Amino acid sequence: MTKLEKIEILILDDEKEFTEELFEFLQKSGYQPFETNTYPEAKHVLENHEIDLLILDVRLPGIDGLDILKEVKVLYPNLEVVIISAHGDMDTVIKAMRLGAFDYLRKPFRHIDIQIVIERTKKYLHLQRKLKLVEERNSLISKTLEEKIDRHFIGVSRKIRDIFDSAMAAAQYPDANVLITGESGTGKENVARIIHYSSSRKDHLFCAVNSSAITDSLLESEFFGHKKGSFTGAIADKMGFFEVSNHGTLFLDEIADMPMNLQAKILRAAEEKVITRVGDTNTVRTDFRIISSTNHDIEKRVEENKFRLDLLHRLNTVHIHIPPLRERPEDIKPLLIHFTSYFAQKLNRPIAINEDVYKKLEKYAFPGNIRELRNMTERAIILCKFNSLSIEDFPLISKNSAASEASPDMVKLKSLEADMVRRALLQSKFNQKAAADILGITRDALIRKMKKYNISIGKAEN
Numbered sequence: 001m002t003k004l005e006k007i008e009i010l011i012l013d014d015e016k017e018f019t020e021e022l023f024e025f026l027q028k029s030g031y032q033p034f035e036t037n038t039y040p041e042a043k044h045v046l047e048n049h050e051i052d053l054l055i056l057d058v059r060l061p062g063i064d065g066l067d068i069l070k071e072v073k074v075l076y077p078n079l080e081v082v083i084i085s086a087h088g089d090m091d092t093v094i095k096a097m098r099l100g101a102f103d104y105l106r107k108p109f110r111h112i113d114i115q116i117v118i119e120r121t122k123k124y125l126h127l128q129r130k131l132k133l134v135e136e137r138n139s140l141i142s143k144t145l146e147e148k149i150d151r152h153f154i155g156v157s158r159k160i161r162d163i164f165d166s167a168m169a170a171a172q173y174p175d176a177n178v179l180i181t182g183e184s185g186t187g188k189e190n191v192a193r194i195i196h197y198s199s200s201r202k203d204h205l206f207c208a209v210n211s212s213a214i215t216d217s218l219l220e221s222e223f224f225g226h227k228k229g230s231f232t233g234a235i236a237d238k239m240g241f242f243e244v245s246n247h248g249t250l251f252l253d254e255i256a257d258m259p260m261n262l263q264a265k266i267l268r269a270a271e272e273k274v275i276t277r278v279g280d281t282n283t284v285r286t287d288f289r290i291i292s293s294t295n296h297d298i299e300k301r302v303e304e305n306k307f308r309l310d311l312l313h314r315l316n317t318v319h320i321h322i323p324p325l326r327e328r329p330e331d332i333k334p335l336l337i338h339f340t341s342y343f344a345q346k347l348n349r350p351i352a353i354n355e356d357v358y359k360k361l362e363k364y365a366f367p368g369n370i371r372e373l374r375n376m377t378e379r380a381i382i383l384c385k386f387n388s389l390s391i392e393d394f395p396l397i398s399k400n401s402a403a404s405e406a407s408p409d410m411v412k413l414k415s416l417e418a419d420m421v422r423r424a425l426l427q428s429k430f431n432q433k434a435a436a437d438i439l440g441i442t443r444d445a446l447i448r449k450m451k452k453y454n455i456s457i458g459k460a461e462n
């Protein structure tokens with residue numbers, strides 16, 4: 001980090017006059033330059049110094065500059081390369097950018113041009129190094145666990161750390177059922193996976209089931225399995241979710257949507273740990289833990305007689321509630337940094353983040369929670385025109401001045417959320433699926449919010 005105070009720059013160009021002049025200018029400007037005219041010379045410098053930036057002429061006699069680029073990017077992954085190309089050599093520029101060059105300069109260039117490029121590289125290098133540190137600090141789980149859950153778990157707030165502690169405690173009791181509640185996109189499935197892969201069941205299946213996505217007629221055989229010939233289409237014996245989850249975890253996503261008749265059967269299976277396949281008379285013993293999740297008010301469902309109280313009691317031995325992102329705004333910055341670094345790497349686009357982005361996002365209500373933040377960051381990186389994200393790359397927020405001025409009291413947040421829903425509907429020309437995508441929530445969640453705020457399509461422009 002401190003070394004970046006004086007950025008070390010290596011120049012490789014066969015024109016001696018050019019390298020001498022550039023060397024002098026860079027030195028005067030307060031950088032630490034090295035000047036070389038052949039690749040062997042450059043290699044020598046790279047081996048003996050921690051170079052931050054290589055300014056590379058891609059047209060060197062006897063060797064293809066793109067091959068040099070490829071080689072140094074492998075040997076020195078932290079090194080950034082800016083290439084110098086000749087006028088009209090766009091083809092090479094494109095190839096070089098694909099190979100990971102940071103930027104290019106077209107000869108002849110002015111001193112100010114190179115200075116802008118260097119400053120940009122410097123900012124990026126700063127960010128990269130900071131990101132590495134931040135990422136290590138703000139990830140609540142180890143790299144190994146990240147790989148196992150196939151996701152990340154980022155956060156700094158007291159609330160998210162308490163959730164992590166509860167998840168770890170639940171992992172210690174592999175027979176206790178866990179209910180995870182929270183709004184859409186808050187990370188319920190993440191927590192379920194963390195519990196499973198931290199428990200003694202980790203070497204067995206994590207069977208994720210979204211019961212609202214299975215047709216009613218198939219639900220029973222999907223859960224309990226069936227015997228060959230027990231109904232049309234049952235062409236072979238089949239294990240159901242309870243059986244395949246033997247020794248593992250059955251994750252029941254969106255539990256509140258489970259039909260009543262199935263709820264009774266699930267309760268019995270959960271209590272007895274013995275099931276019977278459809279069309280069979282034999283019983284099968286199976287050992288599973290149920291982690292269930294919902295973004296509905298499940299107690300209200302019980303009051304409305306849509307969810308069995310006895311099943312709720314069976315499922316919520318441990319209850320973990322994940323608060324919405326707007327109630328833990330301190331997690332927004334580390335999450336934004338994490339998603340930016342994740343997508344920047346994935347899309348091979350080096351990106352920094354302007355300070356104003358954090359400030360504005362921290363005041364935004366995030367109806368779609370972390371999923372929304374993730375989606376908007378990906379979109380911003382794809383669409384952004386420069387090498388750093390500014391608030392304009394987050395159109396939903398930058399256009400909504402109310403969002404940036406809102407204080408986090410609930411009344412304002414609610415009106416803000418309603419406003420967001422209206423705007424998304426307007427923006428999508430009232431296409432509910434498209435509006436839900438903009439908000440980063442499901443279409444069902446959008447419809448619920450429209451009901452909650454009494455927004456009908458005709459009223460959306462009010």
Ligand SMILES: Nc1ncnc2c1ncn2[C@@H]1O[C@H](COP(=O)(O)OP(=O)(O)OP(=O)(O)O)[C@@H](O)[C@H]1O
Pocket residue numbers: 151152153154155182183184185186187188189190191295335370371374
């Ligand atoms: N703490 C976190 N750190 C990093 N990414 C997260 C975190 N929490 C959630 N995510 C990401 O946000 C997205 C939504 O998370 P997840 O699917 O777990 O939410 P959910 O609560 O199950 O949503 P839904 O109610 O819509 O099913 C995923 O891409 C997930 O990887």
Ligand SMILES: [Mg+2]
Pocket residue numbers: 188189253
């Ligand atoms: Mg989910």
